Amino acid sequence: MPTATFLNTLSIDIPWLEQVVPKDKRQAIQRRIDHQLKPPGALGALETIMRQWASCAYLQGKSGPLQVSSPRLIIFAADHGVAAERVSLAGSEVTPVMVERFLAGDAAVSVAARQSGVELEIVDCGVEQPIPSHPRVTACRLGAGTGAIHKEPAMSLETAAEGMNKGIEVARERCAAGMDLMCVGEMGIANTTAAAALMAGLTGYAPAACTGIGTGIDADTLAHKRTLVDKALVLHLPSAKNDPLLLAARLGGFEIVVMAGALLGAAEQGVISVIDGFVAGVAACLACALVPSVKDYLIFAHSGGEQGHSALLEYLEVKALMGLRLRIGEGVGSALLVPTIRTALACYNDMASITEVGLSS
Structure with a gap:
């Protein structure tokens, strides 16, 4: 992974941070959030946390539940x-x-x-x-x-x-x-x-x-x-x-x-x-x-x-x-x-989707 260091030139270079989540992945994350058992956007700022965390996890190649353990x-x-x-x-x-x-x-x-x-x-x-x-x-x-x-x-x-x-x-x-x-x-x-x-x-x-x-x-x-x-x-x-x-x-x-x-x-x-x-x-x-x-x-x-x-x-x-x-x-x-x-991530991981409970989106 590229590293960040201020050298004698007093500059910094972290090209890895410039990676962007592809549009289709961003849409998939948003779709998952929108299709949970709630009106779209109803969890307000918690949904902001969900999107941000899921996007960073994707860039890191992490799979599985989103969590904060340490x-x-x-x-x-x-x-x-x-x-x-x-x-x-x-x-x-x-x-x-x-x-x-x-x-x-x-x-x-x-x-x-x-x-x-x-x-x-x-x-x-x-x-x-x-x-x-x-x-x-x-x-x-x-x-x-x-x-x-x-x-x-x-x-x-x-x-x-x-x-x-x-x-x-x-x-x-x-x-x-x-x-x-x-x-x-x-x-x-x-x-x-x-x-x-x-x-x-x-x-x-x-x-x-x-x-x-x-x-x-x-x-x-x-x-x-x-x-x-x-x-x-x-x-x-x-x-x-x-x-x-x-x-x-x-x-x-x-x-x-x-x-x-x-x-x-x-x-x-x-x-x-x-x-x-x-x-x-x-x-x-x-x-x-x-x-x-x-x-x-x-x-x-x-x-x-x-x-x-x-x-x-x-x-x-x-x-x-x-x-x-x-x-x-x-x-x-x-x-x-x-x-x-922690609550936002648990909601992302554990909430049912609309279709899972037999409702239409």
Whole structure:
């Protein structure tokens, strides 16, 4: 199978992802769904999941029932230099505390993952203070937090490429160990600031439309946050425009580039990923900017309450499967969607057809 790697040329090539399900197979999948014991389209978004999963299984040459047996939620954690400007309710000291609670099992994402039957792990992409060794922590550190994007690049172009490679390798290793669904989340104080700047750079949208309240900041802090995003774009956009990886190096975060690489690595292996909220959505946007066809392997869990999230989904021309008004990040939304995915696949496998019960189509 062709492999994905950022080389010295800082390019990526996954020709296998360009394969398209033939028209007759697409029609056969749709026919099966439409002829199940229900009105056509009556299962709504569950039918979207059925089509996407069946199509990916076909491209992988898989036969038999569609199923999720080994889902995994990976939280990508890192710190941001811009956090020193107090664009969040708390400072970078909170990042390792939250990671500790993820592992202890009493954070929101820990509870959601446990209820959904999803294994949880942390990838340390560059938390200021390295996360202590733990069986469920993988070190993919690119540094001890990024540069402050309103004054300097977040990282070098070489570091961004290294982060993409690390993410690809994480996904390959998990897929080789049996992961058949990857859910992604993130942790890092001030990462909505970096994500907003990167979204504006990738989409061309106005910075104010991309920059929201994050942890729940007040109006004055939001105005300050937007000023810093404006400064970052004025500083970096002229030299990085139309180059997604360079934009990520100038404006993004360690967790964003590693997560984007993981999305490409999972797709390379034929494994679908569930995207959580705003920051994960920006990582998905970066992955799609680099390899547009990766979008076929992404499911967007929810449309959250963070400013810019709905606009980002519209830009990507995708629909989120849940509302819920989540604004917590961490991967809570992606964990919550797993039981729905399992139900959709069970319906595809097990529902009777109209003809089987003696009805005409």
